[in-house]
Amino acid sequence: xxxxxxxxxxxxxxxxxxxxxxxxxxxxxxxxxxxxxxxxxxxxxxxxxxxxxxxxxxxxxxxxxxxxxxxxxxxxxxxxxxxxxxxxxxxxxxxxxxxxxxxxxxxxxxxxxxxxxxxxxxxxxxxxxxxxxxxxxxxxxxxxxxxxxxxxxxxxxxxxxxxxxxxxxxxxxxxxxxxxxxxxxxxxxxxxxxxxxxxxxxxxxxxxxxxxxxxxxxxxxxxxxxxxxxxxxxxxxxxxxxxxxxxxxxxxxxxxxxxxxxxxxxxxxxxxxxxxxxxxxxxxxxxxxxxxxxxxxxxxxxxxxxxxxxxxxxxxxxxx
Numbered sequence: 439x440x441x442x443x444x445x446x447x448x449x450x451x452x453x454x455x456x457x458x459x460x461x462x463x464x465x466x467x468x469x470x471x472x473x474x475x476x477x478x479x480x481x482x483x484x485x486x487x488x489x490x491x492x493x494x495x496x497x498x499x500x501x502x503x504x505x506x507x508x509x510x511x512x513x514x515x516x517x518x519x520x521x522x523x524x525x526x527x528x529x530x531x532x533x534x535x536x537x538x539x540x541x542x543x544x545x546x547x548x549x550x551x552x553x554x555x556x557x558x559x560x561x562x563x564x565x566x567x568x569x570x571x572x573x574x575x576x577x578x579x580x581x582x583x584x585x586x587x588x589x590x591x592x593x594x595x596x597x598x599x600x601x602x603x604x605x606x607x608x609x610x611x612x613x614x615x616x617x618x619x620x621x622x623x624x625x626x627x628x629x630x631x632x633x634x635x636x637x638x639x640x641x642x643x644x645x646x647x648x649x650x651x652x653x654x655x656x657x658x659x660x661x662x663x664x665x666x667x668x669x670x671x672x673x674x675x676x677x678x679x680x681x682x683x684x685x686x687x688x689x690x691x692x693x694x695x696x697x698x699x700x701x702x703x704x705x706x707x708x709x710x711x712x713x714x715x716x717x718x719x720x721x722x723x724x725x726x727x728x729x730x731x732x733x734x735x736x737x738x739x740x741x742x743x744x745x746x747x748x749x750x751x752x753x754x755x756x757x758x
Contacts, residue, residue, distance in 0.1 A: 452747070458719070459743070461654065465662025479663040483727040486656045491720070492620035494650030495587065497643060498579045499624030500634075508576055511696075511705045515581030518692040518713055522548040522683050523589070529679050539676075541597025541730035546722060546738040547680040549586050550688070550715035552578040574708045582712075587617045590724060598729025657719045664726055664736045673734065677741045680717065684742055685749040689714040690756075714753045716742035 468474050526547035530540040627634070634643070692713040696706040717739045726732025 461658035482659045486723050488616045490653040492616040493646040496620040496624040497646045500627040511577045512581040514695040522688045537597050538731045542725040542735035546717040547683040549718045549721040551718045552712040594728035660723045664732045681745045689753045716746040
């Protein structure tokens with residue numbers, strides 16, 4: 439990647455991170471002023487998983503049919519993510535993390551901010567090329583979205599379940615959850631070319647678009663209410679492990695797949711940008727929502743945001 443592109447990406451990264459961190463700081467101020475309280479955290483968590491995310495998933499997928507020439511890039515994204523989940527599970531077991539912390543660690547070490555930060559960086563790298571940004575959206579929403587709202591939610595439910603409960607106790611709840619229903623409906627409408635027209639459909643999609651656009655606010659509210667002081671010394675080894683898997687291993691795995699399969703340079707760069715992103719705030723929200731250690735997940739997300747300022751330029755230079 440050219441030097442001027444790397445500089446542009448870096449500038450966009452800092453700006454995007456500043457917006458998200460700024461939102462979280464505003465929430466912490468509201469929390470300090472008792473405008474919102476920790477007791478309201480479950481409400482905002484459910485608004486993310488049962489309200490804003492389903493709307494965003496449905497509107498994104500229903501408008502984005504998967505073309506055949508994009509299957510390889512989506513597959514590479516999925517493979518790199520699944521490999522990272524397995525690596526995180528092995529590392530977490532080696533570190534003897536308890537179940538709730540292990541579930542949070544697996545989610546945060548695997549799923550990144552491909553939509554919150556990735557799209558901003560892709561738009562900078564390919565300025566004035568909306569078709570490329572649309573392809574980045576498809577790769578992210580299909581390659582990451584399907585897994586985080588199926589495998590990711592299943593992992594959160596499994597590791598966050600109460601002691602002594604059945605491993606399959608959350609399966610029914612997942613299959614009837616708004617996230618899963620939105621996922622199936624969105625894919626069905628796109629893949630079967632179902633056209634929703636008329637004034638009612640237009641109004642409905644505009645409403646859903648507005649709900650989906652509120653996701654960053656509700657995620658910031660949830661993260662701000664989850665954060666609590668945690669000694670860095672006790673988390674240092676988990677932070678290092680999560681950063682190595684998410685910020686270094688994942689983009690290198692995706693790059694290796696792209697080079698082996700001779701992907702076009704554009705798709706390779708999109709994959710690199712999206713897989714090199716820091717851990718996703720949505721992953722932390724899902725971890726907390728389904729019983730995993732949300733506080734640790736939030737701390738890991740914040741840590742990878744800071745470390746990504748160093749790793750993203752490094753990854754771009756190594757793969758240039």
